[in-house]
Amino acid sequence: MNHGQILEVLSTLPYQQDRDYGALICFPEIYESLSCTDIGRKYDIKVKLYELEQAGTIKVIHFNEPGFRDVVAGIQLTGVH
Numbered sequence: 001m002n003h004g005q006i007l008e009v010l011s012t013l014p015y016q017q018d019r020d021y022g023a024l025i026c027f028p029e030i031y032e033s034l035s036c037t038d039i040g041r042k043y044d045i046k047v048k049l050y051e052l053e054q055a056g057t058i059k060v061i062h063f064n065e066p067g068f069r070d071v072v073a074g075i076q077l078t079g080v081h
Contacts, residue, residue, distance in 0.1 A: 001034075001037050003051065007057060009033050009037075010033075010075065010077065013033060018073070020064065021061050022076070026074040027074050027075075030074070046072060058076065058077055059076045059078050061073045061074050061075060061076060
């Protein structure tokens with residue numbers, strides 16, 4: 001899947017309001033939606049999310065708890081219109 005295809009999938013997922021992180025698309029929903037694609041594995045999905053963040057189209061949100069700061073909580077779409 002290319003970045004555009006991934007963004008299409010992400011844009012269909014619902015936002016959830018989180019008291020600590022604001023409105024975000026939670027990682028479990030992202031994983032469930034993309035795990036059946038050719039990306040498949042959790043690590044590969046995270047790599048694609050970081051690539052999209054570098055491109056400025058999403059913001060990856062990490063948990064803000066000690067010991068969990070490298071765990072992805074979800075994303076926020078930033079550059080999709």
